[in-house]
Amino acid sequence: MSLLMLGMIYLYIGAAIAVVFLLFGLGRIDENAQDAWIFRPLLIPGVLLIWPLVLWRWWVLHKGEEKLDRHRMPRIRQERVQLTFIIVIPVILVTALVVRQDPTALEPPVLIEAPQ
């Protein structure tokens, strides 16, 4: 249940950030969004989920430290990533098959104490 509580706290923080960002922040970092309000509620679910990223991007754009080359595809790592996936995905699948519970190993019910 503590996981559920952590999730709730995360979403509450996200809700607070969504209110401030969508009301005051968005127009300052994106001039195309200025005076455009109708679409902003649509962003609420996304902000709830990725608010740390929103905060970070908000900070970077506010400081004017945006580097355009971040959009360049990180091709240099592509081959290594592909190779990793080729190894990791089958390993995950095989591990899942090995550790999963076996329904055929279940025992039938056992009467411990007959009714009084």
Add this chain to the structure above:
Amino acid sequence: MTKPVEPFFVGWGKVPKALRHFLASFAAVLIVGFVVISYATSSTQTDTGSGAFMGQVQATGILQNNPYPILHVIESPQFAPGDTILLSGNGKRGAFEQAEGLDGQVVEAAGIRLDRGSLKGMQLRNGRRGLKAAEDQAQSLEVDVEQLGRWSVQGEICDGKCLNGAMRPGTGLAHRACASLCLLGGVAPVFVSAGEIDGSEFLLMSGPEGRAITDAVLDYTAIFVEVEGDVERHGDMLVFKIAPETIKVIK
């Protein structure tokens, strides 16, 4: 001198000669691969069983709110007198809200039938259209409660609505998140036993005192567990009064 151009495949263009063999073999491997993977995946899935939505139904009967709302049928065009029906609400909700204040009364229920083997259920229509006190409270039904002893049972904790046919599959690890959400919404937990007890493998779960047990079982949904408890027959439904401290995950 110009550099030789490497053959390049474009979907709408003519296939370069040098790539024809590669494309043909790649397409063949892809098609055969899909067939093999599809077969391997589908053949290792557990049968989803016979649970299903079975159309509109109505019934008059005695409502029992503990551990979870169930209806002991007095008369119905679709159910037999004496049938015991597990009630649920719309979506991922139980029937507690609609059943409040009606415990032990003769009620009229309407909704959609859910059925899986010996487990009968009904997804109630919303509000009083789904469940209300009957005008004729004089009708009665003797509901037998029979003690069946203390049992140690292996199996899986599911939510009684999806298991009953609202979802396919309504059991198994793939259904774990849904089962947990349904239980949180008040749907009754049902234990699917590895074998039958007195003719049924489905046991409505309750605490040792016969009250709702949702919080204690939430961490164990959709995985195989072993648990001890007293089994009682209420009408034609088995109620498993578990001792929560005995729940253990089967390795």
